Amino acid sequence: MRPVRRALRDRTDSTGASIAQNSEPLRDDASRPSYLAQIPRRGVNVKPFRVSLLTILATGGCAGQQSVLDPAGRDAEVLATLFWWMLGGAVVLWILMNGILFYVSRAKEREFSRRTAELFIIGGGIVFPTVVLAVLLSYALSEMPRQRDLGSGLTVRVVGESWWWRVEYLPDGWDTPIVSANELRLPTGSRSEIKLAANGVIHSLWIPALGGKTDMIPGRETRMSLEPETPGDYRGQCTEFCGESHALMAFGAVVMEPEAFADWLDKQAQEAAPPTGTESIRGREVFAAEGCGGCHTVRGTPADGLVGPDLTHLADRRTLAAGVLPMTEAAMIDWLRDPEAIKPGVHMPAYGHLDDADLSALATYLLGLT
Amino acid sequence: MTRIEDKPDDPPPYRHRSIWHMIAAPVVWSLHFAGVYAWTALSCARFGGPDEARLGIALATAAALALIVVIGWRAWKQWDFLDDYDDVHDAPTTEHRREFLGHAGWLLSIISAIGVLFVAAPAFYIGSCL
Numbered sequence: 126m127r128p129v130r131r132a133l134r135d136r137t138d139s140t141g142a143s144i145a146q147n148s149e150p151l152r153d154d155a156s157r158p159s160y161l162a163q164i165p166r167r168g169v170n171v172k173p174f175r176v177s178l179l180t181i182l183a184t185g186g187c188a189g190q191q192s193v194l195d196p197a198g199r200d201a202e203v204l205a206t207l208f209w210w211m212l213g214g215a216v217v218l219w220i221l222m223n224g225i226l227f228y229v230s231r232a233k234e235r236e237f238s239r240r241t242a243e244l245f246i247i248g249g250g251i252v253f254p255t256v257v258l259a260v261l262l263s264y265a266l267s268e269m270p271r272q273r274d275l276g277s278g279l280t281v282r283v284v285g286e287s288w289w290w291r292v293e294y295l296p297d298g299w300d301t302p303i304v305s306a307n308e309l310r311l312p313t314g315s316r317s318e319i320k321l322a323a324n325g326v327i328h329s330l331w332i333p334a335l336g337g338k339t340d341m342i343p344g345r346e347t348r349m350s351l352e353p354e355t356p357g358d359y360r361g362q363c364t365e366f367c368g369e370s371h372a373l374m375a376f377g378a379v380v381m382e383p384e385a386f387a388d389w390l391d392k393q394a395q396e397a398a399p400p401t402g403t404e405s406i407r408g409r410e411v412f413a414a415e416g417c418g419g420c421h422t423v424r425g426t427p428a429d430g431l432v433g434p435d436l437t438h439l440a441d442r443r444t445l446a447a448g449v450l451p452m453t454e455a456a457m458i459d460w461l462r463d464p465e466a467i468k469p470g471v472h473m474p475a476y477g478h479l480d481d482a483d484l485s486a487l488a489t490y491l492l493g494l495t
Numbered sequence: 496m497t498r499i500e501d502k503p504d505d506p507p508p509y510r511h512r513s514i515w516h517m518i519a520a521p522v523v524w525s526l527h528f529a530g531v532y533a534w535t536a537l538s539c540a541r542f543g544g545p546d547e548a549r550l551g552i553a554l555a556t557a558a559a560l561a562l563i564v565v566i567g568w569r570a571w572k573q574w575d576f577l578d579d580y581d582d583v584h585d586a587p588t589t590e591h592r593r594e595f596l597g598h599a600g601w602l603l604s605i606i607s608a609i610g611v612l613f614v615a616a617p618a619f620y621i622g623s624c625l
Contacts, residue, residue, distance in 0.1 A: 251605070255609055258613070259613070259616075262613060262616055263616065266616055266617050266619070266620045267620055269617070269620060270620055270621065270622045270623070273623070273625045274625075275625070348625065
Protein backbone atom coordinates (compact mmCIF):
# COMPACT_ATOMS: atom_id res chain seq x y z
CA MET A 126 0.00 0.00 0.00
CA ARG A 127 1.35 3.37 -0.95
CA PRO A 128 2.00 5.76 1.93
CA VAL A 129 -0.52 8.36 0.85
CA ARG A 130 -3.26 5.82 0.55
CA ARG A 131 -2.39 4.32 3.91
CA ALA A 132 -2.45 7.75 5.49
CA LEU A 133 -5.87 8.34 4.01
CA ARG A 134 -7.12 5.01 5.31
CA ASP A 135 -5.72 5.62 8.79
CA ARG A 136 -7.32 9.03 8.87
CA THR A 137 -10.68 7.62 7.93
CA ASP A 138 -10.40 4.90 10.53
CA SER A 139 -9.40 7.15 13.34
CA THR A 140 -12.05 9.77 12.65
CA GLY A 141 -14.70 7.13 12.22
CA ALA A 142 -13.76 5.57 15.53
CA SER A 143 -13.60 8.86 17.34
CA ILE A 144 -17.05 9.81 16.11
CA ALA A 145 -18.45 6.49 17.21
CA GLN A 146 -16.84 6.69 20.63
CA ASN A 147 -17.37 10.15 21.91
CA SER A 148 -18.92 12.17 19.12
CA GLU A 149 -15.91 14.45 18.89
CA PRO A 150 -16.03 16.69 15.85
CA LEU A 151 -13.34 16.32 13.23
CA ARG A 152 -11.65 19.59 13.98
CA ASP A 153 -10.24 20.28 17.37
CA ASP A 154 -12.48 23.12 18.39
CA ALA A 155 -14.07 21.67 21.47
CA SER A 156 -14.62 25.24 22.60
CA ARG A 157 -17.07 25.75 19.75
CA PRO A 158 -20.47 26.22 21.42
CA SER A 159 -23.17 23.67 20.66
CA TYR A 160 -25.49 26.23 19.12
CA LEU A 161 -22.95 26.78 16.37
CA ALA A 162 -23.57 23.24 15.19
CA GLN A 163 -26.02 24.60 12.64
CA ILE A 164 -23.42 26.92 11.17
CA PRO A 165 -21.70 25.44 8.13
CA ARG A 166 -17.96 25.06 8.47
CA ARG A 167 -15.18 24.79 6.01
CA GLY A 168 -14.27 21.23 7.03
CA VAL A 169 -16.86 18.74 5.81
CA ASN A 170 -17.84 16.22 8.42
CA VAL A 171 -19.41 13.50 6.34
CA LYS A 172 -20.88 11.19 8.91
CA PRO A 173 -22.98 13.66 10.92
CA PHE A 174 -24.01 15.16 7.59
CA ARG A 175 -25.29 11.80 6.42
CA VAL A 176 -27.13 11.18 9.68
CA SER A 177 -28.72 14.59 9.63
CA LEU A 178 -29.69 14.14 5.99
CA LEU A 179 -31.45 10.88 6.87
CA THR A 180 -33.21 12.56 9.76
CA ILE A 181 -34.32 15.38 7.53
CA LEU A 182 -35.59 12.96 4.92
CA ALA A 183 -37.43 10.87 7.47
CA THR A 184 -39.08 13.53 9.57
CA GLY A 185 -38.16 16.99 8.38
CA GLY A 186 -40.75 19.05 6.58
CA CYS A 187 -43.66 17.20 8.14
CA ALA A 188 -43.96 19.39 11.18
CA GLY A 189 -42.17 22.16 12.97
CA GLN A 190 -41.86 25.87 12.72
CA GLN A 191 -40.69 26.01 9.13
CA SER A 192 -42.89 23.50 7.33
CA VAL A 193 -45.36 23.92 4.50
CA LEU A 194 -47.07 20.76 5.73
CA ASP A 195 -47.76 22.26 9.14
CA PRO A 196 -49.71 25.36 8.14
CA ALA A 197 -50.57 28.09 10.62
CA GLY A 198 -52.25 30.52 8.28
CA ARG A 199 -54.98 30.55 5.66
CA ASP A 200 -52.61 30.95 2.72
CA ALA A 201 -50.40 28.08 3.82
CA GLU A 202 -53.47 25.91 4.39
CA VAL A 203 -54.58 26.37 0.80
CA LEU A 204 -51.11 25.51 -0.46
CA ALA A 205 -50.92 22.44 1.77
CA THR A 206 -54.37 21.30 0.63
CA LEU A 207 -53.36 21.74 -3.00
CA PHE A 208 -50.17 19.79 -2.34
CA TRP A 209 -52.00 16.87 -0.69
CA TRP A 210 -54.57 16.70 -3.50
CA MET A 211 -51.82 16.71 -6.12
CA LEU A 212 -49.79 14.13 -4.23
CA GLY A 213 -52.87 11.91 -3.77
CA GLY A 214 -53.75 12.30 -7.44
CA ALA A 215 -50.19 11.49 -8.47
CA VAL A 216 -50.21 8.34 -6.31
CA VAL A 217 -53.55 7.22 -7.73
CA LEU A 218 -52.37 7.85 -11.29
CA TRP A 219 -49.09 6.06 -10.65
CA ILE A 220 -50.86 2.99 -9.28
CA LEU A 221 -53.40 3.10 -12.10
CA MET A 222 -50.79 3.39 -14.86
CA ASN A 223 -48.54 0.70 -13.42
CA GLY A 224 -51.58 -1.48 -12.71
CA ILE A 225 -52.65 -1.24 -16.32
CA LEU A 226 -49.11 -1.90 -17.47
CA PHE A 227 -48.93 -4.95 -15.21
CA TYR A 228 -52.35 -6.13 -16.33
CA VAL A 229 -51.66 -6.01 -20.05
CA SER A 230 -48.07 -7.22 -19.92
CA ARG A 231 -48.09 -9.80 -17.11
CA ALA A 232 -51.52 -10.61 -15.75
CA LYS A 233 -53.54 -11.06 -18.89
CA GLU A 234 -51.56 -11.03 -22.09
CA ARG A 235 -53.76 -10.80 -25.12
CA GLU A 236 -54.11 -8.84 -28.28
CA PHE A 237 -56.20 -5.72 -28.27
CA SER A 238 -58.09 -4.48 -31.25
CA ARG A 239 -56.72 -1.42 -32.92
CA ARG A 240 -59.90 0.42 -32.03
CA THR A 241 -59.46 -0.34 -28.31
CA ALA A 242 -55.87 0.81 -28.43
CA GLU A 243 -56.75 4.05 -30.20
CA LEU A 244 -59.62 4.78 -27.84
CA PHE A 245 -57.28 4.16 -24.94
CA ILE A 246 -54.60 6.46 -26.32
CA ILE A 247 -57.03 9.26 -27.14
CA GLY A 248 -59.06 8.86 -23.97
CA GLY A 249 -56.23 8.17 -21.54
CA GLY A 250 -53.55 10.18 -23.28
CA ILE A 251 -55.36 13.32 -24.39
CA VAL A 252 -58.85 13.74 -22.93
CA PHE A 253 -58.21 12.50 -19.39
CA PRO A 254 -55.02 14.51 -18.66
CA THR A 255 -56.55 17.60 -20.24
CA VAL A 256 -59.61 17.36 -17.98
CA VAL A 257 -57.55 16.58 -14.85
CA LEU A 258 -55.14 19.46 -15.53
CA ALA A 259 -58.01 21.83 -16.30
CA VAL A 260 -59.66 21.01 -12.96
CA LEU A 261 -56.40 21.39 -11.00
CA LEU A 262 -55.52 24.60 -12.84
CA SER A 263 -58.97 26.08 -12.20
CA TYR A 264 -58.79 25.25 -8.50
CA ALA A 265 -55.29 26.72 -8.15
CA LEU A 266 -56.19 29.81 -10.17
CA SER A 267 -59.37 30.40 -8.19
CA GLU A 268 -57.23 30.54 -5.03
CA MET A 269 -54.61 32.89 -6.44
CA PRO A 270 -56.48 36.19 -6.07
CA ARG A 271 -57.21 35.43 -2.41
CA GLN A 272 -53.52 34.86 -1.77
CA ARG A 273 -52.93 38.35 -3.10
CA ASP A 274 -55.83 40.10 -1.38
CA LEU A 275 -55.22 43.52 0.05
CA GLY A 276 -54.37 43.56 3.72
CA SER A 277 -56.52 45.40 6.24
CA GLY A 278 -55.07 47.30 9.14
CA LEU A 279 -51.43 46.49 9.52
CA THR A 280 -48.84 47.16 6.85
CA VAL A 281 -45.31 45.85 7.30
CA ARG A 282 -42.42 46.87 5.11
CA VAL A 283 -39.57 44.38 4.92
CA VAL A 284 -36.30 45.24 3.21
CA GLY A 285 -33.82 42.48 2.41
CA GLU A 286 -30.30 43.48 3.42
CA SER A 287 -27.05 41.53 3.25
CA TRP A 288 -27.87 39.29 5.23
CA TRP A 289 -30.60 40.45 7.51
CA TRP A 290 -34.08 41.94 7.37
CA ARG A 291 -35.11 45.53 8.01
CA VAL A 292 -38.69 45.47 9.30
CA GLU A 293 -40.98 48.49 9.62
CA TYR A 294 -44.48 48.27 11.09
CA LEU A 295 -47.10 50.75 9.99
CA PRO A 296 -50.43 50.18 11.75
CA ASP A 297 -53.54 51.77 10.27
CA GLY A 298 -53.50 55.51 10.85
CA TRP A 299 -49.80 55.78 11.66
CA ASP A 300 -47.45 57.72 9.48
CA THR A 301 -44.13 57.02 11.21
CA PRO A 302 -43.05 53.41 10.94
CA ILE A 303 -42.02 51.44 14.01
CA VAL A 304 -38.61 50.10 13.08
CA SER A 305 -37.38 46.67 14.04
CA ALA A 306 -35.30 43.95 12.41
CA ASN A 307 -34.90 40.23 11.86
CA GLU A 308 -38.25 39.25 13.28
CA LEU A 309 -41.70 39.55 11.80
CA ARG A 310 -44.65 39.60 14.14
CA LEU A 311 -48.19 39.43 12.82
CA PRO A 312 -51.60 39.36 14.47
CA THR A 313 -54.16 36.61 13.92
CA GLY A 314 -57.63 37.32 12.64
CA SER A 315 -56.72 39.77 9.91
CA ARG A 316 -54.82 39.95 6.67
CA SER A 317 -51.62 41.95 6.95
CA GLU A 318 -50.16 43.75 3.98
CA ILE A 319 -46.43 43.11 3.51
CA LYS A 320 -44.46 45.38 1.23
CA LEU A 321 -41.12 44.05 0.11
CA ALA A 322 -37.96 45.75 -1.10
CA ALA A 323 -34.30 44.82 -1.41
CA ASN A 324 -31.11 46.72 -0.90
CA GLY A 325 -28.47 45.93 -3.52
CA VAL A 326 -29.22 42.33 -4.37
CA ILE A 327 -32.29 40.13 -4.72
CA HIS A 328 -33.84 38.21 -1.85
CA SER A 329 -37.06 36.34 -1.34
CA LEU A 330 -39.23 36.24 1.73
CA TRP A 331 -40.81 32.95 2.72
CA ILE A 332 -42.51 31.85 5.91
CA PRO A 333 -43.56 28.32 4.94
CA ALA A 334 -45.98 27.94 7.85
CA LEU A 335 -47.85 31.09 6.83
CA GLY A 336 -47.90 31.24 3.05
CA GLY A 337 -46.11 31.38 -0.24
CA LYS A 338 -42.94 33.24 -1.09
CA THR A 339 -42.40 36.54 -2.85
CA ASP A 340 -39.22 37.89 -4.38
CA MET A 341 -37.62 41.10 -3.17
CA ILE A 342 -36.09 43.03 -6.03
CA PRO A 343 -33.77 46.04 -5.79
CA GLY A 344 -35.36 49.20 -7.17
CA ARG A 345 -38.94 48.06 -6.99
CA GLU A 346 -41.57 47.25 -4.43
CA THR A 347 -43.27 43.89 -4.44
CA ARG A 348 -46.00 42.85 -2.06
CA MET A 349 -47.65 39.92 -0.41
CA SER A 350 -50.34 39.52 2.18
CA LEU A 351 -50.63 36.96 4.95
CA GLU A 352 -53.52 35.86 7.12
CA PRO A 353 -52.05 33.95 10.08
CA GLU A 354 -54.45 31.86 12.14
CA THR A 355 -52.56 29.98 14.85
CA PRO A 356 -50.47 31.94 17.35
CA GLY A 357 -46.96 30.57 17.75
CA ASP A 358 -43.31 30.81 16.81
CA TYR A 359 -42.45 30.12 13.20
CA ARG A 360 -39.42 30.67 11.04
CA GLY A 361 -38.82 32.39 7.75
CA GLN A 362 -35.91 32.11 5.39
CA CYS A 363 -34.45 33.93 2.42
CA THR A 364 -35.19 31.75 -0.59
CA GLU A 365 -33.38 33.57 -3.37
CA PHE A 366 -29.61 33.19 -3.43
CA CYS A 367 -28.20 36.54 -2.34
CA GLY A 368 -24.54 35.95 -1.51
CA GLU A 369 -22.22 34.31 0.97
CA SER A 370 -24.55 34.11 3.92
CA HIS A 371 -27.77 33.49 2.05
CA ALA A 372 -28.35 30.26 3.97
CA LEU A 373 -27.85 32.14 7.23
CA MET A 374 -30.44 34.78 6.40
CA ALA A 375 -33.43 33.63 8.38
CA PHE A 376 -35.80 35.27 10.82
CA GLY A 377 -38.29 34.49 13.50
CA ALA A 378 -41.94 34.84 12.57
CA VAL A 379 -44.20 35.23 15.57
CA VAL A 380 -47.98 35.08 15.31
CA MET A 381 -49.87 36.68 18.20
CA GLU A 382 -53.46 37.29 19.28
CA PRO A 383 -54.52 40.80 18.19
CA GLU A 384 -54.54 42.25 21.73
CA ALA A 385 -51.14 40.80 22.58
CA PHE A 386 -49.83 42.05 19.25
CA ALA A 387 -51.13 45.57 19.91
CA ASP A 388 -49.44 45.60 23.33
CA TRP A 389 -46.21 44.33 21.83
CA LEU A 390 -46.29 46.94 19.07
CA ASP A 391 -46.93 49.72 21.60
CA LYS A 392 -43.84 48.61 23.43
CA GLN A 393 -41.84 48.50 20.21
CA ALA A 394 -42.83 52.09 19.48
CA GLN A 395 -41.27 53.24 22.74
CA GLU A 396 -37.69 54.35 23.15
CA ALA A 397 -35.10 52.03 24.61
CA ALA A 398 -35.18 51.55 28.34
CA PRO A 399 -32.10 53.17 29.92
CA PRO A 400 -29.67 50.69 31.47
CA THR A 401 -29.98 50.11 35.21
CA GLY A 402 -27.16 47.96 36.61
CA THR A 403 -23.54 49.14 36.75
CA GLU A 404 -22.45 46.46 34.27
CA SER A 405 -25.15 47.55 31.89
CA ILE A 406 -24.28 51.23 32.22
CA ARG A 407 -20.64 50.39 31.53
CA GLY A 408 -21.83 48.43 28.48
CA ARG A 409 -23.55 51.53 27.17
CA GLU A 410 -20.26 53.41 27.52
CA VAL A 411 -18.47 50.71 25.54
CA PHE A 412 -21.24 50.88 22.93
CA ALA A 413 -20.72 54.64 22.58
CA ALA A 414 -16.91 54.48 22.69
CA GLU A 415 -16.71 51.81 20.00
CA GLY A 416 -18.95 53.83 17.70
CA CYS A 417 -21.66 51.20 17.46
CA GLY A 418 -24.16 54.00 16.98
CA GLY A 419 -22.56 54.83 13.64
CA CYS A 420 -24.35 51.81 12.19
CA HIS A 421 -27.07 50.93 14.70
CA THR A 422 -29.97 52.87 16.07
CA VAL A 423 -31.01 52.64 19.69
CA ARG A 424 -33.94 55.04 19.90
CA GLY A 425 -33.72 57.33 22.88
CA THR A 426 -29.91 57.46 22.71
CA PRO A 427 -27.47 59.29 20.44
CA ALA A 428 -27.05 56.05 18.44
CA ASP A 429 -28.89 56.68 15.18
CA GLY A 430 -27.01 54.72 12.51
CA LEU A 431 -29.08 53.22 9.73
CA VAL A 432 -26.58 50.80 8.22
CA GLY A 433 -27.26 47.85 10.50
CA PRO A 434 -30.30 46.51 12.31
CA ASP A 435 -32.21 48.71 14.75
CA LEU A 436 -31.30 47.56 18.26
CA THR A 437 -33.85 49.51 20.30
CA HIS A 438 -35.64 46.35 21.45
CA LEU A 439 -33.02 43.84 20.42
CA ALA A 440 -33.37 41.48 23.38
CA ASP A 441 -37.11 41.20 22.79
CA ARG A 442 -36.36 39.13 19.68
CA ARG A 443 -36.16 35.37 19.77
CA THR A 444 -32.96 35.16 17.77
CA LEU A 445 -29.71 37.01 17.19
CA ALA A 446 -27.97 37.62 13.85
CA ALA A 447 -31.10 37.05 11.73
CA GLY A 448 -32.39 33.70 12.92
CA VAL A 449 -28.97 32.16 13.40
CA LEU A 450 -28.07 32.44 17.09
CA PRO A 451 -30.08 32.22 20.31
CA MET A 452 -30.53 35.45 22.26
CA THR A 453 -28.08 34.53 25.02
CA GLU A 454 -25.08 36.26 26.53
CA ALA A 455 -22.65 33.59 25.28
CA ALA A 456 -23.93 33.88 21.74
CA MET A 457 -23.90 37.66 21.91
CA ILE A 458 -20.26 37.73 23.03
CA ASP A 459 -19.27 35.29 20.28
CA TRP A 460 -21.06 37.42 17.73
CA LEU A 461 -19.44 40.66 18.90
CA ARG A 462 -16.01 39.06 19.04
CA ASP A 463 -16.06 37.70 15.49
CA PRO A 464 -19.24 38.07 13.42
CA GLU A 465 -17.42 36.84 10.31
CA ALA A 466 -16.94 33.40 11.90
CA ILE A 467 -20.68 33.07 12.33
CA LYS A 468 -21.90 34.85 9.22
CA PRO A 469 -19.34 34.91 6.38
CA GLY A 470 -19.25 38.19 4.48
CA VAL A 471 -21.09 40.09 7.18
CA HIS A 472 -20.55 43.86 7.06
CA MET A 473 -20.24 44.25 10.83
CA PRO A 474 -16.61 44.51 11.94
CA ALA A 475 -15.21 42.25 14.67
CA TYR A 476 -14.72 43.59 18.18
CA GLY A 477 -12.20 40.97 19.22
CA HIS A 478 -9.85 43.73 20.44
CA LEU A 479 -12.16 44.32 23.40
CA ASP A 480 -11.23 42.45 26.55
CA ASP A 481 -13.61 39.94 28.11
CA ALA A 482 -14.89 42.41 30.68
CA ASP A 483 -15.80 44.99 28.06
CA LEU A 484 -17.46 42.38 25.82
CA SER A 485 -19.43 41.04 28.74
CA ALA A 486 -20.56 44.55 29.72
CA LEU A 487 -21.54 45.30 26.14
CA ALA A 488 -23.53 42.06 25.92
CA THR A 489 -25.25 42.86 29.21
CA TYR A 490 -26.25 46.29 27.93
CA LEU A 491 -27.54 44.88 24.62
CA LEU A 492 -29.47 42.10 26.32
CA GLY A 493 -31.07 44.73 28.52
CA LEU A 494 -32.63 46.36 25.46
CA THR A 495 -35.97 44.62 25.81
CA MET B 496 -28.56 0.65 -54.08
CA THR B 497 -32.17 1.29 -54.81
CA ARG B 498 -34.12 4.19 -53.55
CA ILE B 499 -37.78 4.94 -53.85
CA GLU B 500 -38.02 8.44 -55.25
CA ASP B 501 -40.96 9.63 -57.18
CA LYS B 502 -40.37 12.40 -59.63
CA PRO B 503 -43.62 14.22 -60.20
CA ASP B 504 -43.85 16.69 -63.01
CA ASP B 505 -45.05 19.47 -60.73
CA PRO B 506 -43.18 19.91 -57.46
CA PRO B 507 -45.54 19.70 -54.44
CA PRO B 508 -46.51 22.99 -52.82
CA TYR B 509 -44.01 24.28 -50.28
CA ARG B 510 -46.50 23.71 -47.48
CA HIS B 511 -46.44 19.96 -48.16
CA ARG B 512 -42.75 19.64 -47.48
CA SER B 513 -42.14 22.46 -45.01
CA ILE B 514 -41.51 21.85 -41.35
CA TRP B 515 -42.37 25.51 -40.72
CA HIS B 516 -45.99 24.90 -41.62
CA MET B 517 -46.02 21.89 -39.32
CA ILE B 518 -45.07 24.03 -36.32
CA ALA B 519 -47.32 26.96 -37.23
CA ALA B 520 -49.82 26.15 -34.48
CA PRO B 521 -47.24 26.03 -31.65
CA VAL B 522 -45.86 29.30 -33.00
CA VAL B 523 -49.32 30.86 -32.64
CA TRP B 524 -49.49 29.42 -29.11
CA SER B 525 -46.12 30.95 -28.19
CA LEU B 526 -47.04 34.34 -29.66
CA HIS B 527 -50.34 34.24 -27.77
CA PHE B 528 -48.43 33.39 -24.57
CA ALA B 529 -45.94 36.24 -24.99
CA GLY B 530 -48.64 38.66 -26.14
CA VAL B 531 -50.95 37.92 -23.24
CA TYR B 532 -48.18 38.40 -20.69
CA ALA B 533 -46.96 41.60 -22.32
CA TRP B 534 -50.48 43.00 -22.65
CA THR B 535 -51.36 42.22 -19.05
CA ALA B 536 -48.15 43.83 -17.80
CA LEU B 537 -48.72 46.89 -19.95
CA SER B 538 -52.38 47.38 -19.10
CA CYS B 539 -51.66 46.97 -15.40
CA ALA B 540 -48.62 49.25 -15.39
CA ARG B 541 -49.55 51.93 -17.88
CA PHE B 542 -53.27 52.16 -18.50
CA GLY B 543 -56.45 50.74 -17.11
CA GLY B 544 -56.35 47.61 -15.08
CA PRO B 545 -57.67 44.06 -14.93
CA ASP B 546 -60.67 44.77 -17.17
CA GLU B 547 -58.53 45.99 -20.03
CA ALA B 548 -56.17 43.08 -19.47
CA ARG B 549 -59.08 40.64 -19.56
CA LEU B 550 -60.52 42.16 -22.73
CA GLY B 551 -57.16 41.96 -24.47
CA ILE B 552 -56.67 38.37 -23.37
CA ALA B 553 -60.13 37.48 -24.70
CA LEU B 554 -59.43 39.06 -28.08
CA ALA B 555 -55.97 37.52 -28.36
CA THR B 556 -57.36 34.12 -27.38
CA ALA B 557 -60.17 34.30 -29.92
CA ALA B 558 -57.72 35.31 -32.65
CA ALA B 559 -55.24 32.60 -31.69
CA LEU B 560 -57.90 29.89 -31.58
CA ALA B 561 -59.27 30.97 -34.97
CA LEU B 562 -55.79 30.80 -36.45
CA ILE B 563 -55.15 27.41 -34.89
CA VAL B 564 -58.45 26.08 -36.22
CA VAL B 565 -57.48 27.20 -39.73
CA ILE B 566 -53.99 25.73 -39.39
CA GLY B 567 -55.40 22.52 -37.95
CA TRP B 568 -57.97 22.21 -40.70
CA ARG B 569 -55.33 22.66 -43.39
CA ALA B 570 -53.08 20.13 -41.64
CA TRP B 571 -55.98 17.68 -41.45
CA LYS B 572 -56.58 18.06 -45.17
CA GLN B 573 -52.86 17.67 -45.80
CA TRP B 574 -52.78 14.46 -43.77
CA ASP B 575 -55.65 13.26 -45.89
CA PHE B 576 -56.54 10.57 -43.37
CA LEU B 577 -60.10 9.84 -44.52
CA ASP B 578 -58.81 9.30 -48.03
CA ASP B 579 -56.84 6.15 -47.29
CA TYR B 580 -56.89 5.79 -43.46
CA ASP B 581 -53.14 5.89 -43.60
CA ASP B 582 -51.42 6.83 -40.36
CA VAL B 583 -48.04 5.31 -41.06
CA HIS B 584 -45.75 7.58 -43.04
CA ASP B 585 -42.33 6.04 -43.03
CA ALA B 586 -41.35 6.00 -46.69
CA PRO B 587 -39.11 8.67 -48.22
CA THR B 588 -41.74 9.67 -50.73
CA THR B 589 -43.45 12.95 -51.44
CA GLU B 590 -46.79 11.52 -50.38
CA HIS B 591 -45.54 10.15 -47.08
CA ARG B 592 -43.68 13.36 -46.35
CA ARG B 593 -46.85 15.35 -46.99
CA GLU B 594 -48.94 13.01 -44.84
CA PHE B 595 -46.43 12.94 -42.01
CA LEU B 596 -46.15 16.71 -41.86
CA GLY B 597 -49.93 17.06 -42.02
CA HIS B 598 -50.48 14.45 -39.32
CA ALA B 599 -47.93 16.05 -37.00
CA GLY B 600 -49.28 19.53 -37.71
CA TRP B 601 -52.80 18.37 -36.87
CA LEU B 602 -51.74 16.87 -33.54
CA LEU B 603 -49.72 19.97 -32.73
CA SER B 604 -52.79 22.09 -33.46
CA ILE B 605 -54.76 20.17 -30.86
CA ILE B 606 -52.17 20.63 -28.13
CA SER B 607 -51.69 24.27 -29.12
CA ALA B 608 -55.43 24.91 -28.75
CA ILE B 609 -55.35 23.34 -25.27
CA GLY B 610 -52.25 25.39 -24.43
CA VAL B 611 -53.89 28.64 -25.53
CA LEU B 612 -56.96 27.90 -23.40
CA PHE B 613 -54.80 27.12 -20.35
CA VAL B 614 -52.78 30.31 -20.85
CA ALA B 615 -56.01 32.30 -21.02
CA ALA B 616 -57.61 30.59 -18.00
CA PRO B 617 -56.27 33.03 -15.36
CA ALA B 618 -58.27 35.81 -17.04
CA PHE B 619 -61.40 34.26 -15.54
CA TYR B 620 -60.04 34.67 -12.04
CA ILE B 621 -58.00 37.86 -11.91
CA GLY B 622 -59.80 40.44 -9.81
CA SER B 623 -57.05 43.01 -9.63
CA CYS B 624 -53.60 43.78 -10.93
CA LEU B 625 -52.00 42.81 -7.61
